[in-house]
Amino acid sequence: MSVLAPAPGAAEVYRDPARQARVRRRARRDALVGMASLFGFVIVVSIVVSSSPGWPAVQETFFNGQEFISTFPGLLEAFWLNVRIFLVAEPLILIIGLLVALARTLRSPIFLPIRVVATLYVDIFRGVPTILVIFLLGFGVPALRIEGMPKDAVFWGTAALVLSYGAYVAEVFRAGIDSVHPSQRMAARSLGLSLFQTNRHVVLPQAVRNVVPPLLNDFISLQKDTALVAVLGPIEVLRRAQIDASSTFNYTPYVGAALIFIALTIPMTRFADWIQSRSRSRRRAGGTS
């Protein structure tokens, strides 16, 4: 106990400065030890890798500096198409997902057809591999030669992503709706709120909050899956890397493309982790209500 400690009850908050200093010293020491250990680990791994017999060949084929510098700007430019696909697809996916999830909660018999269609949609598109949907729409629909139908590969590739991810996101939203305790619905109805008002003001806001972390995970995987559109031919980042690599038989452009994806997904993953831990701690703080 420090000599200057206030009399009991004299202050709102009091922390012993000597104790605080020890806590800080220990935190600093822990951080230093961690950094030193990590640094040592990296050095050891680098030495082992670079002294192994196959390393020069690997470096030449995958990590060729010259090749990297000459292809990377082209990759970045091509990646802009991935970004555009993502930016168009994501809002549409959210809208479809939410509508389908809501359609599946309708209970009135008159809505049976809507419910059946929504259920079929989810069952089908969740069961079929995304790349197969892309093939089907991207090659299949233009082959029908229907008047006025777009033939653009990017259009159909994006549509396939939207349909495929819409089914997943619908299930995420449905789980979110189910996660809201029935007593919340009962409390809202007992106040005279209609079914629609109960969903709109009580159930959905809580449901959406509960599913933000899994939704972010789906965003991340959609970001990567924009590369699947490459199979239809448009020059997005993977297709660009493929063209570059096949002209020189050097795989550095693939590594460049991978780096671009990583540069985008790592911050998003950290953000998702942060949201998740925040909502966890908030839930722990919340009592019965």
Next chain:
Amino acid sequence: MNSAILSVRGVWKSFDEHPVLRGIDLEVGAHQAVVLIGASGSGKSTLLRCMNGLESVDAGTIILDGDVDVTGFDTDLDVVRRRIGIVFQSYNLFPHMTVLDNIALAPRKVLRRGRAECDDQARGLLARFGLEAKAGEYPDRLSGGQAQRVAIIRALAMEPEIMLFDEITSALDPLLVGEVLDAVRELKSGGLTIVMATHEMTFARDVADQVCFLQGGVVLEQGSPAQIFESPGEPETQQFLSRLPH
């Protein structure tokens, strides 16, 4: 009892093959406080939920104010629930809204009143129950007693003619029970009709105009608190009361 505002007649209800209510008859007079007592599982909660249509009945009628049948097939339950409020043991506040919004939501959306008017009304009610400082808080920052009083205010904001209370103090720390019961007392003295399931016998004796003992799915015995607590007629009632901690 002259004018019954709520008449329960021959109500039956079972869950699957498990009978809970087996012909309940009960008259609730205007401005009266009726207390339901009975063992755990005797159907108090079920009866209260039937009274505002949260649960459907298998047989019988529940007539509100002599004209609306709560159990009718074509009854607009949203209208019934505007007139009969209910408060539950587990407060069921909406965790994503402030206290003020919890209270003002239903008046705004159901009664279609303006936001300013509803907020004023909510603030007035909060002040009446000593909670004006909590208007901007979220429910997870309230004590159990505060949360339950907010739940009462939320139901009250709809200006119901009847309030149903389902063991609203059972989840509370004993030290907090008093403040919630005081709120009920305040409502009773304001002339609100109250039907209440409770295990707080002292409170029942104090506030009730009529006490109903539920047993085996029927109202086995009913009368004034003095009658039921001092000289119960049925042996089962005597047994139930003698088992309670004093």
